[in-house]
Amino acid sequence: QPDDTGEAKETEYSNPLLRPALTGDVEGVQQIFADPEDPDGEKAMKLLLDKDIIGRDLLYATCMAGQSAVVRALAKYGVDMQDKTARGYTLLHCAAAWGQLETLKTLVELEADILATTFRGEKARDIAHRYAQTDCADFLDWAEAKQALRTLIAHVQATIADPEKVQGRLNKEDKSMSLSACRVKSDWLENTKEPTRQDFVDQKQHLEEIMLPIFTKLAMP
Structure with missing residues (x-):
């Protein structure tokens, strides 16, 4: 996979949101956002939006893992579904590269931009074709x-x-x-x-x- 759609490099679950997000534990995600010590969800949102070295936040890893229910849950907290990495890769590009069809459907339903292009001018459907993800x-x-x-x-x-x-x-x-x-x-x-x-x-x-x-x-x- 190209860098921006490649697997997240974390080897330990240093971000408490990472494990529930990647394992599809919607309730676990919601519990972090419902922390009484963080009534406005500021800490939880920071965990969610904390970006790696190439500009991907936790939602990218969640899309690569195909955790559609978590994506839908996180969308309720006001996450930007139009987010791009520095090289223009979106959540759709990542889900397409990994063949996560149900996640693609969820993202489109949540009005992610189908026409968004990377620095190479590729839409998500082009990425899907490149990696032979025909259904996507x-x-x-x-x-x-x-x-x-x-x-x-x-x-x-x-x-x-x-x-x-x-x-x-x-x-x-x-x-x-x-x-x-x-x-x-x-x-x-x-x-x-x-x-x-x-x-x-x-x-x-x-x-x-x-x-x-x-x-x-x-x-x-």
Whole structure:
């Protein structure tokens, strides 16, 4: 593994959070954060955020170990899921390198940035491919396609809601059609069971086709 996704070097459990985090002991983690002598959780957070020589905190090791329940528990304490090492590696990159599929799913659910890149310009899915973690790569491709559809829907909705952009360019029917198309796609996202990556791609392309004449109008001087 590259340094930033390589195994943590600790040989002893000097950090009291390390053992429960790496063994999936959610209750043990919670007990440290619930220490009555540390009512604001400052000491516990310092233990959690204490970084090693290449800029990884305890959450990185937890992701490498695939302890999804611990990751979810720690997220409740306000941990930054977008954190990066000095070379740009994220929690997603580390989980992908180690083939921790369930942890990847947890991180994506917690809104970790799928598109974040390392200093080499690699996304987490690229790291997964490099280390032949096929299931992880497939999931990240699926998640990225889903996010792309969501992003387009949000972009259309924000554009139609912006009076400066639509003033004098779109009529009532244009706006209604655009918002209706977004509702249909949002409903599809909400209700479709087990959609594939290609399903997301197709739905996004369909929305783009619907919106093409609208965006053409908006682009006119």
